[in-house]
Every structure is written in structure tokens, then in C-alpha cells.
Amino acid sequence: MKYNLELIKNKRKIISFSTLLILLSLLGILYSTFNTSYKKPINLGMDFVGGNELRIERVCEEECSNLSPDSVLENLREISINKNFINNIKLQFQNNNKLISIRTPYLSIEESNNLITNLENIIGPLNYESKDSRLIGPKLGKRLLTNCVTSLLVSLFAISLYITIRFDKKYALFALIALFHDLLIVFGIFSWLGIILSVEVNSLFAVSLLTIAGYSVNDTVVIFDRIRENLKSKEEGYNETIQLSVNESFRRTTFTSITTLIPLLSIILFGSYSLFWFSLALSVGIIVGSYSSILLAPSLLLKD
Amino acid sequence: MKRRQGWLFFIIFLLTLSVYLLINYPLQLGLDLQGGSQLTLQIIKEEGKVTRDELEAVNSVIDKRVNNLGVSESNLQTLGGDQLILELPGEQNPLVASRVLGKTALLEFRTQKEGTSTDLKTLQLQRLSIKELIEQYSFEEKNQNNVNFLKVIQDDLKDIEQELNYSSTSNDLYGKLIEIKKYIDKEITNLFIKTDLSGKDLINAGRRQEQTNSNWEVLLTFSNSGGEKFAEITKSIAGTNQLLAIILDGESISEASVGNQFSSTGITGGSATISGNFSAENAKELEVQLKGGSLPLPIEIVETNTIGALLGSKNILKSLYAAISGLIFVGIFMILNYRILGFVSVLSLVLYGFFNLALYSLIPVTLTLPGISGLILSIGMAVDANILIFERIREELYEGNTLTRSIDSGFQRANSSIVDGHITTLLSCFVLFLLGTNFVKGFAATLGIGVLISLFTSLNCSKTILRFFTTYQSLREKNLYLPKNNFSN
Numbered sequence: 001m002k003y004n005l006e007l008i009k010n011k012r013k014i015i016s017f018s019t020l021l022i023l024l025s026l027l028g029i030l031y032s033t034f035n036t037s038y039k040k041p042i043n044l045g046m047d048f049v050g051g052n053e054l055r056i057e058r059v060c061e062e063e064c065s066n067l068s069p070d071s072v073l074e075n076l077r078e079i080s081i082n083k084n085f086i087n088n089i090k091l092q093f094q095n096n097n098k099l100i101s102i103r104t105p106y107l108s109i110e111e112s113n114n115l116i117t118n119l120e121n122i123i124g125p126l127n128y129e130s131k132d133s134r135l136i137g138p139k140l141g142k143r144l145l146t147n148c149v150t151s152l153l154v155s156l157f158a159i160s161l162y163i164t165i166r167f168d169k170k171y172a173l174f175a176l177i178a179l180f181h182d183l184l185i186v187f188g189i190f191s192w193l194g195i196i197l198s199v200e201v202n203s204l205f206a207v208s209l210l211t212i213a214g215y216s217v218n219d220t221v222v223i224f225d226r227i228r229e230n231l232k233s234k235e236e237g238y239n240e241t242i243q244l245s246v247n248e249s250f251r252r253t254t255f256t257s258i259t260t261l262i263p264l265l266s267i268i269l270f271g272s273y274s275l276f277w278f279s280l281a282l283s284v285g286i287i288v289g290s291y292s293s294i295l296l297a298p299s300l301l302l303k304d
Numbered sequence: 305m306k307r308r309q310g311w312l313f314f315i316i317f318l319l320t321l322s323v324y325l326l327i328n329y330p331l332q333l334g335l336d337l338q339g340g341s342q343l344t345l346q347i348i349k350e351e352g353k354v355t356r357d358e359l360e361a362v363n364s365v366i367d368k369r370v371n372n373l374g375v376s377e378s379n380l381q382t383l384g385g386d387q388l389i390l391e392l393p394g395e396q397n398p399l400v401a402s403r404v405l406g407k408t409a410l411l412e413f414r415t416q417k418e419g420t421s422t423d424l425k426t427l428q429l430q431r432l433s434i435k436e437l438i439e440q441y442s443f444e445e446k447n448q449n450n451v452n453f454l455k456v457i458q459d460d461l462k463d464i465e466q467e468l469n470y471s472s473t474s475n476d477l478y479g480k481l482i483e484i485k486k487y488i489d490k491e492i493t494n495l496f497i498k499t500d501l502s503g504k505d506l507i508n509a510g511r512r513q514e515q516t517n518s519n520w521e522v523l524l525t526f527s528n529s530g531g532e533k534f535a536e537i538t539k540s541i542a543g544t545n546q547l548l549a550i551i552l553d554g555e556s557i558s559e560a561s562v563g564n565q566f567s568s569t570g571i572t573g574g575s576a577t578i579s580g581n582f583s584a585e586n587a588k589e590l591e592v593q594l595k596g597g598s599l600p601l602p603i604e605i606v607e608t609n610t611i612g613a614l615l616g617s618k619n620i621l622k623s624l625y626a627a628i629s630g631l632i633f634v635g636i637f638m639i640l641n642y643r644i645l646g647f648v649s650v651l652s653l654v655l656y657g658f659f660n661l662a663l664y665s666l667i668p669v670t671l672t673l674p675g676i677s678g679l680i681l682s683i684g685m686a687v688d689a690n691i692l693i694f695e696r697i698r699e700e701l702y703e704g705n706t707l708t709r710s711i712d713s714g715f716q717r718a719n720s721s722i723v724d725g726h727i728t729t730l731l732s733c734f735v736l737f738l739l740g741t742n743f744v745k746g747f748a749a750t751l752g753i754g755v756l757i758s759l760f761t762s763l764n765c766s767k768t769i770l771r772f773f774t775t776y777q778s779l780r781e782k783n784l785y786l787p788k789n790n791f792s793n
Contacts, residue, residue: 078454085475085476105475107475108402108479108605109398109399109402109605110399110402110403110478110482111475111476111478111479113397113399114476114478114479115476127612127614129339129612129613129614129615130612130614130615130618131611131612131615132610132611132612132615133608133610133611134607134608134609134610135607135608135609136606136607137346137605137606137607139346139606140344140606140607144741147739147740147741150739151735151736151738154735154739155731155732155734155735155736158731158734158735159728159731159732162727162728162731166724203741203744204674204744204747207674207736207740207744207748210732210735210736211681211729211732211751213732214728214729214731214732214733215729217728218688218724218725218726218728218729219725221721221724221725221728222692222721222724222725225720225721225724226721248699251695252691252692252695255641255691255695256684256687256691256692258637259634259637259684259687259688259691260681260684260685260687260688261684262630262633262634262637262684263626263627263630263631263633263634263680263683263684264680264681264684265630266625266626266627266629266630266633266680267626267630267677267680269626270622270625270629271622271623271625271626271677272618272619272622272623272673274673275673275674275677278674278677279677282681
């Protein structure tokens, strides 16, 4: 089976399409920075801003009675002095009213335990065996954020250094452009998800960006490797050789993406809830990464 | 040929070793998979960096305290130079640990400043009423919350705040009560002057129930020099109006008068008791703090993570489903596309899985949820190397080369791309491992180990298995290595 992607003919279309995606991402980032309540390029979760997140199941005889979050909050308000604190609590019932999930600003362990006891008084018995609670101090959150940003920058630097050594500067530059393109689009998509569905990003999101960076460069490097090899041995013209190399690597790149996407899809379908957005970010990154490795990066190498 | 057979035996040996390791050294599960609490403790230092010695000193004090608490299988690690991670497996309430750990346990003995009697009396009264409020609150909390009663507590609290000219900043009523109590304790402390006797002069601590009532008291045993200092101090204030305060972390826990009968020698014998209306639990906590010694620097609990046992086992099941179904689907995909070659890659994937897990139990790597996702993701990446090689082999076959030659040069020519690709991923893992938090480290570790092992399994194991297959004449049919309908191509 031979593939015949018309890279030379479609160079302009590919570059415009990527530019459009980048602009849409930037738009999301700008909108998020100026028009949302959190005023950040992306909706930072409690890993980065600190807070308290609690998920716990109720103990019910058969079906859990229907409770409205508002009435529960109203009851809590009567106990608490600090009205402002209650206003910052987000409370949800999920899974047929069985699962309660609560988000609050940062609390001490005592205060958090106290809140659970108060809730138990209002809602009825809770099952501590199925409790999942996370408390993160605001200082630690900030530290985590700087930590994530530094590790991203350091590893981007290391990767670009490596490809500059292994290839020449031009290849390195284009591989880097493809890489930034991928990261920016994933970031942009999560900006939009934050605006529309209030999806928050946590430290696992930073991990997914780094993994995408490694993966995307890997993909691009394999194709560049092939181009370099063919440029040495083949008789055809420069542009034609590039197009040929991409077509020769096409099966490999799509197959690799598919075999990486399959396990990710199983995490999305069967895995724990806490890994859902992480796997989704990785999946999006791998799809965008394959696109940029097959179409964008080689198109940039083409001569006019 | 002989060399290849050697490799085959080596791989079989490795597989047996892995199975042996996995049976005898079970994998360590992180708290998110077995349930329990994890606390991250931050050492607080106003100026400069926390030194190694200080970190170790804090570490050993915390370690002693946790052991004295009687928590089994706890695990304490240092992180990033100024943080500690404490893991309490099983269904442990982090509350008790937090009360004991957060305290510096800096014990001081102070004597009262002159002319402060009236101030002290007012403060002591206020402390008494706030203690009552806290008791009332806990009582109400255990029973049904009576809203009216809570209002009364709130109003009383406001009165005390007005008298003190201080308002609390905490988020809820209980937090406010505790905060005000601390404030009063500090104010009381300010009415006393430091002496040279401190927690350093302590050699042991214990507790016992008071005979007159059901309250507990904490017993202190001083060293020789400490006992002398204590006698000296008690002698100096015996029979005066001045009180002796026992202060922990800047908060007075009790103030006692020294009777006139001690004015000649002071209290000798090298021991003292603190009776501050302790409950059994509080007395134990204080004992644990004093026994463990005082922390050289204060710490703050910056993160807690509690996962119920039931949820933990649910997480394991889910990850198991995800991992196994991922492997099966990838296997099906590979066999459909690459036929014999696909089957070879499935075998080397299985080897890959065993080697990975065996290495986890050997190093040992604690498996957490992000760790498992690193493992699952690395399955996909491990297949990548195989695909690169197989595509090359096919190209060689299309060009009309013999099977053996195609296999050889397929592996050879794919080599450089595979190494390049793996190195970029390893770079990211390395950076993540160096700079990441412990949560992220698990992911980086499993992904990194996976990438390294996949270099071995895809380059070496696949080749050995493939060579082994091709020794059988029936498996040397070229079209078994090419896509079904494309042979004519």
C-alpha cells in the first residue's frame, strides 16, 4: 500500500490551518485572561491555588434521598459565623445523590474534619471507607505552579539542545516550531474547556504537556531522520524527497499514534476518574502531534 | 546461530527471574491504591535555606513522634530539601497526627513578672470561659446541632473578643474558638519571664490519671542539671505571689504557685507534673511531643491526602482493567496489521510487562495512580519501536530481499530513529523526576523505566524471538510477514 500525501501542493493550506488553530488557542487564552472570574490564561485547579477537595459517599438504605445543595448550604450557613466562607463552597451531588463532592477554600485539617461532622449532621451518615480528600495550602500551590513551569522550560531547553546536536539548526528550529504548535493547541483547548465547562488543570496537566513535548519531538525526529537519509541517497529533487519521506513514514506514524491512543482510550473508559482529563489531554496532544509531525513540520522544510 | 540461542536462554532466564521476583517481593502500592493518609510537612525558616542538618534533625524528631504515637507501617521521607512526606497507611485519621506533628514542642518554664496579678486573673477567667465554650461546642456537635445553642456560643465568643480587643480570622466557629484560645494563651505567656530551664533539660515524659478526679497529668523527668535548675527556680518564687508557668510553643499550658515550704531548698527530686485538665488523649499527645523532643524549626502541614480503603481498592481494579484492555487491544491491532511480526511484538510486549513489574518490585517503585498511567502509556511507546522496525523489514521485503537479510537490516536501519525517539522521551522523564513533586515523580519513574526496558525488549527480545521463529521452515513464508492483500505490491 503506497500513500500519496500531496505535501507540496497543499503547503499553504496546511500552514493556514495550523495558523488558524494557533489563533483560536490564543483567543481562548486571551479571553480566559481578561473575561473570566479567575483572570488566568487557564483555569488553575486547587493543586496550584490551594484549597480543599472532598468526595465522600453517603450511607443509604436503598436509594439516597434527594437533597438540594442549596438547602444543605443554608443549613451550614446557620452553623458557621463566616458567611463569606459558605459562599465559597461548591457542593454537588452525583451518582444518584450518593456521592457528595465539595470544594472549599483552604481549611486546616481541624476545620476540614469539623466541616465533615457538620455535614454528617445535616445529610446523614457518611462512608469514610470511600472518602477521598485533598487539602493543599496556598503556598504549596504556588510552589507547585512555579515548579511545573520550570520543569516545562528546562525540559524544552534540553530537548531543543538535543535535536540541535543531532540535526542541524534548521531542522531543530522546525521541530521546535511543531512542538510549540502542539503544546499551544493543547493549552488552548484546555483554556476553552475551562471557559465553557469550568474544567480545571492540575499538576497532571503539566505532566501531560511534558509527555506531549517528548512524544511530539520523537515523532518529528523519526520523519526528519528519514528525510535526511533519503536526501543522501535519492536522486529526486529536494521537495520531492521530503514528500516521499513523509509518505514512507506515514504508516509508521499513524500506527504508532494509534497504539499509543489505544491504552489512553482504555484509561479514559475504564480508568479512575482522577485520570480522565489527564488522558484526554494526552490523547489530544498525540493527535495534534501526529498531524504536526506528518504535515506541518515537513511542509516548513519545503522550499518555495 | 549459537549467539542467538544464547540470547534466547538469557531472555527465558530473565523472565523466570522476573516471575520469581514478583512472587517473592510483592509490588508496593501507593496510598491512592491501598487507602490511607499522606501529609506533606513544610519546614518554615524565615531567613536562608534549610540546611541538611536541620532537615535531618526535624526528620528524626518527627520520626520519634510518629513511633511514639503507635502508628504502624508509617513511612517518612524527605522531599526537595525542606519538605517531609509522612504516609500513614490504612484508615488513619490525619487529625491526630497533625495535632502532634505540627507542634514545635518547645518547652519553657517561666516565672511571673511582678505586678501582673490582675491582668493574669482576667486572662485566666477568659481562658476558662473559652474552654467551656469549646466543650459546649464539641458536645453540641456530637449530638444534633442545635442552632439556637450555637447562636449563644457565637454571642459569647463575640463578648470575649470585645473584651480582648481582638477578632479572629478563622473560617468557622470551631476554628475561631481555637484561635481565641491560642491568643489568650499567648497573652498569658507574655506576663512571664524566661528562665534557663527548658525542654532540653528533660530526659523523659509520662502520664498518669490524677487521683482526685478523672483528669490526666503529664510527668516530667529532668536531667541532673535540669533538676538543679528546677529546684533553684522554685526556691526563688516559693511563698511569693509569683507563679511558675509551663509553656509549650509560646502558649501557657499551666500556671502553678510554689508553696512556702519550698523556700529553703526548692522542689528537689528532678521531676515535675503538669496538671492542666488534660483528657487522656491530650495527655498522650503532649507526652508524645515531649518524648520526641522539640523541633529545631517549626513545621506547617501544607498538604494532606486521604483516601478511603474501599476507594483505594476500586482504583486498583479500574487501573487493572485499563492496563489489561489496553494491552489486549494493542495486541489485536498489531496481529491484524503485522501478522507474524505482530505476534512477535505481542510476545515481546508480554516480556516487557513482566520485566517492568519485576523492576518495580526490585528498585522498589511505589505504584500510584499516575505511576500506573505512566506504565500504560509506555506500552504504547514500547510498540512504537516495534512498528518502526517492522515497517523497515517490510520495505526490505518489498525490495525483494530475503527474509533473513530483511530482518537484519530492518533492525539495523531502525536503530537510529528508535534511539533518538527514546532519548527525547527520557529527557522529559529525567527533568520531571528531578524537578517534579512526588506525585509527578511516580509518573516520570514508571515512564522512564518503561522507555529503557522497551529499548531492550524491542531491539533485542523481538529480534531473538523473530530469529527463533524463522528457524522453522513453515514460518519462513514471506507472505506471513506482509499484509494479506498487498503482497502483489
